[in-house]
Amino acid sequence: MMSQSNTAFRDASPYNAAITREQYLFYEMRITAKLLAEGLSEDRVVEHIIKDNLFQFPTERSVRKMALACLRRLKCLNDDTLVAAIVNQPSDVAKQICLYAMMRQYRLVWDFMITVIGSKYKLMETSYSRMDVNTFFMRLQEQDDWVASWSDSTITKLKQVLTKLLVENEYLDNIKADHLNPVWLNPALENVIRSNNDELALSAFNCFT
Numbered sequence: 001m002m003s004q005s006n007t008a009f010r011d012a013s014p015y016n017a018a019i020t021r022e023q024y025l026f027y028e029m030r031i032t033a034k035l036l037a038e039g040l041s042e043d044r045v046v047e048h049i050i051k052d053n054l055f056q057f058p059t060e061r062s063v064r065k066m067a068l069a070c071l072r073r074l075k076c077l078n079d080d081t082l083v084a085a086i087v088n089q090p091s092d093v094a095k096q097i098c099l100y101a102m103m104r105q106y107r108l109v110w111d112f113m114i115t116v117i118g119s120k121y122k123l124m125e126t127s128y129s130r131m132d133v134n135t136f137f138m139r140l141q142e143q144d145d146w147v148a149s150w151s152d153s154t155i156t157k158l159k160q161v162l163t164k165l166l167v168e169n170e171y172l173d174n175i176k177a178d179h180l181n182p183v184w185l186n187p188a189l190e191n192v193i194r195s196n197n198d199e200l201a202l203s204a205f206n207c208f209t
Helices: 004-012 026-037 042-051 060-077 080-088 091-105 107-122 130-143 152-168 187-195 199-205
Strands: none
Touching: 026 042, 026 060, 026 080, 026 091, 042 060, 060 080, 060 091, 080 091, 080 187, 091 107, 091 152, 091 187, 091 199, 107 130, 107 152, 107 199, 130 152, 187 199
16 A cells, blocks of 8 residues: 555656556557547447457456557547548658657656657767666656655666667667667647647657757
8 A cells, every 4th residue: 555655746746657557559559549530439449449359458457448548648649630640641650649649648758758868869969878768767766756766666667668669769779779860750740749839849859940
């Protein structure tokens, strides 16, 4: 059972460790977006995903949780054209949109992509190492009591998820890569980022115009 102080820390913090369970879910996001684009309600989308086990997860409970997670992320985009783009655009564009959805849904991903990745692009610093993600979490633990209470295994898992996120979106060639690749922001996504007043997020996509 969580102590009273930890409960207070959690309630006061903008951070959570949900991505240890939910992760990137690109395949699942595409399925969910397709059903939404076909005009199904959110309830029908979840029902359809569970009935046909479209995510290929072992239990109905896990399928439901991930379907709801995908719906929350898609809603965070605040733009139906981006939801459709996840379905219809090439995978590199769709993945970039899914990354932005994760940034909007999870403060942890938002801060990492802007303060670590965006800062490197801004400084034209392409080197990248495990130390970058380690330093990010050290600073976060110093600043936030809830994050400071997370176990070592949780932090390790979060580091793995963030690294895989970078690989999936071709920021890194692989999990052991020592440099960031240049990335280009899709114009349609850039327009939505600006219309959402998320200009801070542009640095995470190497966009400084």
